[in-house]
Amino acid sequence: MPRTALVVDDEPQIRALLAAYLERDGFVVREAGTGAEALRQAGLDPVPDVVLLDIGLPDLDGVEVLRLLRRERDLPVVMVSARTEEGDVLVGLAAGADDYITKPFRPREVAARVAAVLRRANPPVEDPAPDAADREVLRFPALTIDRARREVLRDGSPCLLSALQFELLWTLAEHPGRVFTREQIVQRVWGHDHVGDERVVDVHVRSLRRALDDDASAPEVVGTVRGVGYKFLPRPVGGSR
Incomplete structure (x- = not known):
């Protein structure tokens, strides 16, 4: 069609x-x-x-x-x-x-x-091999990210993320604690052929945080590394910031 x-x-x-x-x-x-x-x-x-x-x-x-x-x-x-x-x-x-x-x-x-x-x-959908199934799901104390189903649960409750927000979260969460520069995030999420301002990353990180309820009252998920970029922080439920 x-x-x-x-x-x-x-x-x-x-x-x-x-x-x-x-x-x-x-x-x-x-x-x-x-x-x-x-x-x-x-x-x-x-x-x-x-x-x-x-x-x-x-x-x-x-x-x-x-x-x-x-x-x-x-x-x-x-x-x-x-x-x-x-x-x-x-x-x-x-x-x-x-x-x-x-x-x-x-x-x-x-x-x-x-x-x-x-x-x-609309990423290509493939049936993962049995031994690869777990690689399609990232599990953290407060967050579960299911790539095959394109679902995110925070403290057991679903988060409504856009396709771009999901890809941004997955990119960071695949490597907890690793710092990604804006350029690296653009290449991984938007693609090598992207033409535009790298500050687009900042805008979508803010929208991702809102979608995850990542505010002062909740454990932070996406951390800022000043002057460099961003990293995923797998904070435990009720953990300190």
């Missing part, structure tokens, strides 16, 4: 350009010129496999559209915007975007970034 992409932009020529490249890659493309239409289209069957979302829409701000989408379902979303200020990029990523591309863009770059987002959202 062909994949479906929803392209949201108030400029018909931009929608047509993106649609042409996505269709060349085998996507069935639906289009929306407003935030309201984007929300309606996102609820139709088949549900889009990926959404390309502009920020500057005539009715709703694209970031608000993204937040509303996230309330309903975990769709891969790539922001495509003329807003190039660092603050705009970080706001879009903090709202839950999987990637952020600024205009003007190279259409082939957009297609490549969409493919990378979909690889993260």
Whole structure:
């Protein structure tokens, strides 16, 4: 069954350009010129496999559209915007975007970034060999991470993580205590072909911490190593920080 992409932009020529490249890659493309239409289209069957979302829409701000989408379902979303200020990029990523591309863009770059987002959202499913089953589950005193089921339990309660948040957590948790630089995290989670600011890692670490309820009242899971990067801290339940 062909994949479906929803392209949201108030400029018909931009929608047509993106649609042409996505269709060349085998996507069935639906289009929306407003935030309201984007929300309606996102609820139709088949549900889009990926959404390309502009920020500057005539009715709703694209970031608000993204937040509303996230309330309903975990769709891969790539922001495509003329807003190039660092603050705009970080706001879009903090709202839950999987990637952020600024205009003007190279259409082939957009297609490549969409493919990378979909690889993260839909990793290949393989039946592990019996002796490899345990390697698909990481167990810590307060946290269980099941890669095959894409599930995370904290103190026995499920955590709702996006595909990108899951990959970020898994990357760190596979090597407890090891410090990863931002560059290493980008290469492992976003891929070697990622083009963008490494501070995207900081934004998604903050969102991961919120998803894990990793605050002052709970044992910390993702620790910051100032000036270097991040590491996984397998704190015990009720442990000190």
